[in-house]
Amino acid sequence: MILSCGEALIDMLPRPSAAEEDSFAPYPGGAVMNTAIALGRLGVPSAFFSGISTDLFGEMLMAALAASHVDTSLTVRSARPTTLAFVRLVEGEASYTFYDENTAGRMIRPEDLPKLPDRVRALFFGGISLMTDPCGATHEALMASAASTGRVLMLDPNIRPSFIGDEAAYRARLGRMIGMAHVVKLSDEDLRWLSGNGPVADRARSLLDRGPRVVLVTEGASGAHGFTRDHTIFVPAPQVTVADTVGAGDTFNAGVLAALHDAGRLTPDGIDTLSGQTLVRALELGVQAAAITVSRPGANPPWAVEIS
Numbered sequence: 001m002i003l004s005c006g007e008a009l010i011d012m013l014p015r016p017s018a019a020e021e022d023s024f025a026p027y028p029g030g031a032v033m034n035t036a037i038a039l040g041r042l043g044v045p046s047a048f049f050s051g052i053s054t055d056l057f058g059e060m061l062m063a064a065l066a067a068s069h070v071d072t073s074l075t076v077r078s079a080r081p082t083t084l085a086f087v088r089l090v091e092g093e094a095s096y097t098f099y100d101e102n103t104a105g106r107m108i109r110p111e112d113l114p115k116l117p118d119r120v121r122a123l124f125f126g127g128i129s130l131m132t133d134p135c136g137a138t139h140e141a142l143m144a145s146a147a148s149t150g151r152v153l154m155l156d157p158n159i160r161p162s163f164i165g166d167e168a169a170y171r172a173r174l175g176r177m178i179g180m181a182h183v184v185k186l187s188d189e190d191l192r193w194l195s196g197n198g199p200v201a202d203r204a205r206s207l208l209d210r211g212p213r214v215v216l217v218t219e220g221a222s223g224a225h226g227f228t229r230d231h232t233i234f235v236p237a238p239q240v241t242v243a244d245t246v247g248a249g250d251t252f253n254a255g256v257l258a259a260l261h262d263a264g265r266l267t268p269d270g271i272d273t274l275s276g277q278t279l280v281r282a283l284e285l286g287v288q289a290a291a292i293t294v295s296r297p298g299a300n301p302p303w304a305v306e307i308s
Contacts, residue, residue, distance in 0.1 A: 006032025038254030247299025
């Protein structure tokens with residue numbers, strides 16, 4: 001089972017009203033929750049850890065997870081409100097304004113951490129849950145405790161610069177978590193924010209020197225790169241008509257993890273000895289799944305039967 005650890009929130013997506021006025025409609029979302037849902041839809045045993053409210057929006061989140069076969073037994077429920085993300089779309093590209101003070105997800109603390117069941121063999125971290133405390137410290141503590149247990153750890157920071165309160169502290173946290181992760185995925189924008197300008201391959205390989213065995217870099221409609229000590233691979237993305245990009249990177253993550261799971265490589269040794277063929281397949285499933293997501297509005301990852 002793969003445990004996705006991070007935010008669940010409500011995306012308030014722009015939708016015209018019946019009177020043709022600008023309005024927002026609520027949709028379950030959050031980068032890490034999207035990955036958990038995409039994994040469940042791809043037929044991989046999937047579980048989710050975060051704080052989820054008992055309010056109306058929290059019940060929407062729980063229902064969305066259940067509908068995609070995601071185990072929610074490790075979630076922490078509270079009466080605190082649900083995080084809201086108001087989304088602005090410009091030519092299909094999404095930008096976000098977050099309302100996150102004192103929310104169920106933000107306020108989880110290290111004492112809320114569950115004992116990990118043996119069936120959890122890999123953990124995925126990322127999203128805005130790493131940018132603020134106490135939830136950021138909580139997820140980092142969970143990653144640190146899992147690092148010594150023989151489980152595979154994947155990190156996608158999914159950096160939202162406008163949401164970062166203390167950049168120095170956030171960069172320090174990312175540095176520690178990159179050092180613990182077996183797989184790190186970044187968009188090209190994330191990589192630029194983290195390490196400046198320069199060739200993608202050079203900057204990605206510099207991250208391999210910090211601990212990860214695999215570094216993945218996505219470049220939107222162009223495709224995705226995969227780097228290990230022994231392999232440098234690029235897989236182009238399928239060309240589709242884009243509705244919006246909400247959930248694209250999250251679905252890519254799920255495709256990669258699903259391919260590694262299906263290949264029996266979700267162990268530290270399996271990641272250390274990853275073949276080029278297996279890495280190609282992981283990138284291919286990632287870009288195929290993401291292409292389906294961007295072809296329809298909102299974060300709506302594909303089911304396994306939709307993947308050719």
